[in-house]
Amino acid sequence: MGKEIESVGDEMQKWLSPDDDDQSLSLSSSKMPLLSLNHVSFVCSSLEKSIRFYADVLGFVMIKRPSSFDFEGAWLFSNGIGIHLLESEKARKPKKTKINPKDNHISFQCTDMELIKKKLKQNGLEYVTAVVEEGGIKVDQLFFHDPDGYMVEICNCHVLPVLPLAAACPLKTTTRNPAPTPAPKQSFYGSWKYCGWVETQMMENLAVDMMDISF
Numbered sequence: 001m002g003k004e005i006e007s008v009g010d011e012m013q014k015w016l017s018p019d020d021d022d023q024s025l026s027l028s029s030s031k032m033p034l035l036s037l038n039h040v041s042f043v044c045s046s047l048e049k050s051i052r053f054y055a056d057v058l059g060f061v062m063i064k065r066p067s068s069f070d071f072e073g074a075w076l077f078s079n080g081i082g083i084h085l086l087e088s089e090k091a092r093k094p095k096k097t098k099i100n101p102k103d104n105h106i107s108f109q110c111t112d113m114e115l116i117k118k119k120l121k122q123n124g125l126e127y128v129t130a131v132v133e134e135g136g137i138k139v140d141q142l143f144f145h146d147p148d149g150y151m152v153e154i155c156n157c158h159v160l161p162v163l164p165l166a167a168a169c170p171l172k173t174t175t176r177n178p179a180p181t182p183a184p185k186q187s188f189y190g191s192w193k194y195c196g197w198v199e200t201q202m203m204e205n206l207a208v209d210m211m212d213i214s215f
Contacts, residue, residue: 043086
């Protein structure tokens with residue numbers, strides 16, 4: 001498994017830092033103009049049931065959607081994330097009976113897991129729990145289904161540090177008199193090295209975003 005990860009990392013490094021004579025493949029030459037996750041779209045069998053679920057259970061509110069749409073649907077919004085619902089007969093399929101945390105799912109961070117559990121019980125929703133422990137940090141998870149069987153996760157994943165792998169660092173830095181390469185630092189995710197400048201930049205961007213929101 002370790003060799004497979006190293007192989008993937010090496011391949012990523014080739015794409016992120018191509019040879020000088022092939023700059024057309026360089027992903028590090030320009031920053032992708034992505035801002036953030038805008039919305040997640042679900043095809044549902046009952047618009048009414050799905051709206052009630054995402055509004056009453058997860059606290060989303062309905063917002064205006066384009067009037068030019070010629071199909072049934074609804075837009076909901078909460079904490080910078082949109083949920084777009086499209087009603088269709090094709091969505092009517094047997095609801096999953098077993099909750100499997102390994103299924104495809106959408107995940108929301110929260111600061112009060114017990115309150116979420118209480119809310120789920122009030123709405124008669126079955127859920128399963130899981131705990132992830134790594135490097136002395138514990139992450140609690142809740143998994144449950146929406147009315148159409150789509151998996152939803154609630155977690156306190158914000159306690160996990162975001163540490164990019166070395167292979168994912170798009171920039172190379174050089175110095176005239178480079179210092180001896182230190183031994184790989186034992187990071188949160190094991191012996192993988194990570195780019196400190198990436199983590200610093202991410203935290204700076206987060207701080208700026210929070211300032212923009214506050215004003």
